Every structure is written in structure tokens, then in C-alpha cells.
């Protein structure tokens with residue numbers, strides 16, 4: 001059966017270019033009414049222009065779809081409120097919120113300036129609060145919602161010269177997990193996407209990170225065999241749209257979209273080593289002696305709450321005969 005978004009109201013931030021534009025166009029093609037938000041800045045987040053969002057709205061309308069533009073910045077509380085107000089004023093509800101707006105300000109960790117740190121945390125992490133909170137309140141009123149936060153493989157797995165971006169993008173994982181837990185009471189699901197595409201954001205990346213020898217080797221030795229022609233915007237659209245559809249029941253997840261490979265990314269704890277019974281803590285030397293076991297990828301579990309982890313500890317303790 002076709003996956004449709006008729007009668008759904010969607011907000012897509014940063015939808016004037018790149019991934020956001022593709023999401024907005026496809027959501028509208030499938031029946032959604034879309035708030036196309038974009039400040040219209042450059043790939044490094046400088047400048048501003050209304051034309052980016054307006055062009056996408058024109059494209060949607062020309063194809064018979066419904067859309068309105070928002071030129072507000074996600075990086076301020078007032079901007080976030082205005083973006084959500086655009087949905088509420090026009091259509092009275094919010095069903096889908098794709099937090100996608102962003103840019104890069106790369107630098108060596110030790111050289112990152114306050115401006116570079118603040119700009120990246122503001123647009124990627126705080127922006128997700130500024131847009132996400134009013135959107136969530138509207139979803140809660142409607143008893144239905146699909147939140148998607150855009151993280152990044154570079155941000156979560158690691159990329160040299162992106163400490164600010166990595167901190168912001170990894171922060172979104174924790175944010176989405178909590179939204180998923182709280183939202184479960186109100187029909188709201190929340191997930192995170194790690195997209196990969198040769199957008200202008202990727203193209204404008206400063207190659208200065210190649211000065212780090214081990215990282216430069218990783219870049220030079222990377223195997224792109226299955227990626228030819230597939231590190232492009234459209235390959236990211238199907239998973240993003242599935243995650244914000246009614247057909248999807250997954251929540252509290254993190255998903256990778258890379259060159260046509262779609263995969264769940266899991267944050268797991270291995271079984272590890274359980275210290276001997278009793279209330280005497282082990283020594284530093286005990287940790288050293290058991291470090292291989294602490295690292296071993298065996299009997300892993302994926303806690304969905306902090307309380308799940310206590311259960312995993314109890315299972316490990318029983319398995320290792322420390323507790324019966």
C-alpha cells in the first residue's frame with residue numbers, strides 16, 4: 001500500500017536546499033501540507049535570503065501541493081515559535097517535525113572559538129529544542145506526532161575538526177531518546193537519522209582535517225566501492241519519510257542512510273565484567289586485569305531506559321555467578 005501523508009501537517013527545517021528540500025517536496029507529493037522553513041544562508045551559515053524557502057514553496061504549489069514558507073531561524077526561541085506558528089496559523093496542527101536545518105564551522109578542537117562552538121550548538125542542538133518543543137506541544141494536543149532529528153555519521157561516529165558538530169549531533173541522540181520516552185504517552189514517536197549526501201554542506205568542508213595522520217589514512221583507505229553515484233540526496237528520502245509516516249511504529253531509534261544501505265545504529269552495552277559479590281569496590285588493578293572482558297563484544301544489550309541497564313547488570317551478575 002502507498003504510504004501517504006494526506007491531512008498531515010509537516011514542518012521541515014532547512015528545507016530551502018539539500019536534504020530538507022527533498023523531504024519537503026516528497027512529503028507534499030504524498031499529500032502533506034508543508035511548512036518549508038529556511039533562513040537562506042550559505043553552507044557555512046552566513047547570510048540570509050527569503051528566496052531559498054520561497055522557491056521550494058513555489059515548486060510544491062506548481063505541482064499542485066500545499067506549502068507555506070517560513071524564513072525564521074531555528075537558532076532562536078522566537079524563530080522556533082514562529083516556525084511552528086506558521087503550521088498552526090495555516091492548518092491548526094502539527095503532525096510531523098523534521099529537524100534538519102544546519103551548517104558547519106569546522107576547526108581543530110583546540111582552536112575552536114566560542115563563536116564557532118555557539119553557532120553550531122545553537123543551530124543543531126538548541127534549534128532542535130526551539131522548534132521541537134512547540135511542535136511537540138501541538139502534537140500532544142493532537143494525540144499524534146512523528147519527530148525526526150537529523151544527526152550525522154560524522155557527528156556521532158567521529159570526524160576530525162568537528163568537535164562542535166559532533167557534540168551537537170550526538171546531543172540530538174539523547175534528546176530524541178527522551179522525547180521518545182515522554183512522547184509514548186501521547187502517540188508521539190521520535191527517531192534520529194544519520195544521512196549521507198554530496199550536498200553543498202559536504203562540498204564546502206575544509207580539508208584541513210587531513211593534517212591528522214591516522215584520520216587522513218582512514219580517509220585515503222576508505223572503501224567507497226558500493227557508493228558510486230549513491231552518495232546523493234534522493235537516496236536519503238525514503239528512510240526519512242518512512243520514519244515520519246503513520247506506517248512506522250519505531251521510536252527511540254537511530255538510523256543510518258548511506259549509499260543505499262539503511263541500518264539501525266544501536267548504542268549497546270556488552271556483558272562486561274561484574275566485580276565479586278559484596279560492597280567492597282574493585283581496585284584499579286582489577287579493572288586492568290579484566291579490561292579485555294570489559295571490552296568484549298559478547299551478550300550485548302541495548303537499554304531503552306536507564307532502568308533497563310540495571311536489568312542487564314543483574315543478568316550479567318547471574319551469568320558470571322556473582323549473584324544468584
Ligand code: NAI
Pocket residue numbers: 013014015016017018019020037038039040041042043045052072073074075100101102103123150151152153154194195196197198199200201202
Ligand atoms: P544544506 O546546506 O544543503 O541545507 C541546509 C539548510 O539549512 C540550508 O538551506 C540552510 O539555509 C538552512 N539553515 C541553516 N541555518 C538555518 C537556520 N538557523 N534556520 C533555518 N534554516 C537554516 O545541507 P544538507 O547537507 O542538506 O544538511 C541538512 C542536514 O543534514 C544538516 O543538519 C546536516 O548537518 C545534516 N547532515 C548532512 C549530511 C550530508 O552528507 N549532507 C551528513 C550528515 C548530516
